[in-house]
Amino acid sequence: MARPSKHSAVFRSEVIALWRASAGRRTFKDIAADLNVNPEKLRTWVRDADGRPLTVGASQETEAELARLRAENVRLARAEKEWQLEREILRRAAAYFAREMK
Template sequence: MVAKRRNFPDEFKRDAVDLVRFSKDRPLTDIARGLGVHLETLRKWVREDAARRAHASADEADADMTSSEQEELRRLRRENARLKEDNEILRKAAAYFARETTR
């Protein structure tokens, strides 16, 4: 049987996440049960909030940079993305050739 999907208001989600963040002594399972929310749903909300907070703090740090520092950061991020892509291609190629040599 598939559970019915429930939509919760954003305010409820924010309050639930705040409850988790500030209730360090209560287990997550108790909080989820008390709110009538599935444990994994509450965990997902907490993870999303943590990611949002991390992104917001990174944006604040970017705002404190000079324009030349921001441009260098953009350049380095582009280079990092390209290098990650190159590494992924090389990893796949190495796996392919390793399979070919074992045949």
């Protein structure tokens, strides 16, 4: 099990916002040194946050869409298992009848 982070989500989001506000004038190393954070950790936080809002909660529409997609994923996984079983049965039947023909 991974060790829990000693930095809170709020701290991380504020550090990311600070780095983005610097608009390239400061490096990861400079900001990390000021805040006593590992520069690679800061780089990872920024990379993970790219494309995602810095807010903690998601909207209801997003949550509903995520739930729908998860349910569909489960349904498709079950269907795939059924198809694999059907293919295996057909493969064995074809092998059986091929032996009978000889």
